[in-house]
Amino acid sequence: AQSVTQLGSHVSVSEGALVLLRCNYSSSVPPYLFWYVQYPNQGLQLLLKYTSAATLVKGINGFEAEFKKSETSFHLTKPSAHMSDAAEYFCAVFRDDKIIFGKGTRLHILP
């Protein structure tokens, strides 16, 4: 069964530093993968999605993710963190009419 694993429940980076949030998937076939973001007291919103059209996917707010089949990874990056990026981030996979989420990574931005 397809699933995703997010490494690190909390990640702290300094403002202006590189953001790297890790996600690995388990699947025998290339899956549909997503990154969602949740700001405090809100629902989730889509950051970006991988649907096999291109391995490097660009999303909103300067985020991007690279699909690496050899590493079964779909890590989320942003070159320069901003205070407004503080939120919880979820990796997700589409499986059998359902979207299954990882446990989330809370991103803290240090001034």
Next chain:
Amino acid sequence: NAGVTQTPKFRVLKTGQSMTLLCAQDMNHEYMYWYRQDPGMGLRLIHYSVGEGTTAKGEVPDGYNVSRLKKQNFLLGLESAAPSQTSVYFCASSYVNRVTGELFFGEGSRLTVL
């Protein structure tokens, strides 16, 4: 644009009481989902529906029932609430197109069971 609307947004129940959460979407989406979010557990799928009149179990369906009598509405029921059902509940909807796959979420319903 209303999008996905959940009611109520907050509710406190006593153990054994029943209640229904209502999710309404105005985007003509075929697929609708109920998730629960708990600290350190991410979002876990409770039940989902791929169209009017259909429902299916997700990862954690026990203690919950659902109905999709109208395409725009998806109801989540708790027949006999337990403290373990204290959580934040999110409804989401999406188009049929699997390639698109994007979920549109409501703002959540915070339920406390005493």
